[in-house]
Amino acid sequence: MTRVDLDITINGDRQILSVEPHWTLLQVLRNELGLTGTKENCLEAECGVCTVLLDGAAVASCITLALQCRGRTVVTIEGLAPPGKLDPIQKAFIEHGAVQCGYCIPGMVMTAKSFLDEHAGERLSEEQIREGICGTLCRCTGYRKIVDAVAAAAAASVTQGQRP
Known part of the structure; x- marks a missing residue:
């Protein structure tokens, strides 16, 4: 499959990634960026363990296509607070x-x-x-x-x- 560029800000860092159009945000976070704090479970937006913030709103990353996040801001559990601090x-x-x-x-x-x-x-x-x-x-x-x-x-x- 042909990959497409994805320009996205994750935890305050701008990322430009090459992704397949069918990849979910969860796949990109865990498999491409190693942000494994976002968990994988039901893959149907039923359990909530994959929840991240997309432009400040809670979304199920397991059903959100990565390309839907183009030009947007994602915060995962790893980026909720500065290093060494807690929210x-x-x-x-x-x-x-x-x-x-x-x-x-x-x-x-x-x-x-x-x-x-x-x-x-x-x-x-x-x-x-x-x-x-x-x-x-x-x-x-x-x-x-x-x-x-x-x-x-x-x-x-x-x-x-x-x-x-």
Whole structure:
């Protein structure tokens, strides 16, 4: 198959890659760039473990064609915070013990990041948080610690007047 150039910004770095038109964003991230924090699972946008931010919005990278991202900005779990630092959401997940096996956590963190950015400065109910993260499945927990972590990150952003 003929490859096509893809000009994309990933985690703040402009990349020009040669990709096959049928490749998904997930394939490019994991196989071409070695960004394996974005997990591969259902390949049908059902589980959420492959969630990344595309121009700030949470998307399932397993069903997003890489070429749909031409000229756009992608953030993966590896690029969420500067090297050696944690995003407030990552910190909250650790502080609340919301990381079990860890497989779903990158997708869950990215989903939470997008959700909290959409609702910056708002006081969120547990129901709103559960609905906001419902697209990412976790088989290890009952979501209690995850919801607590997202709530803590949201509350901290309201208190500090910052985006999570």
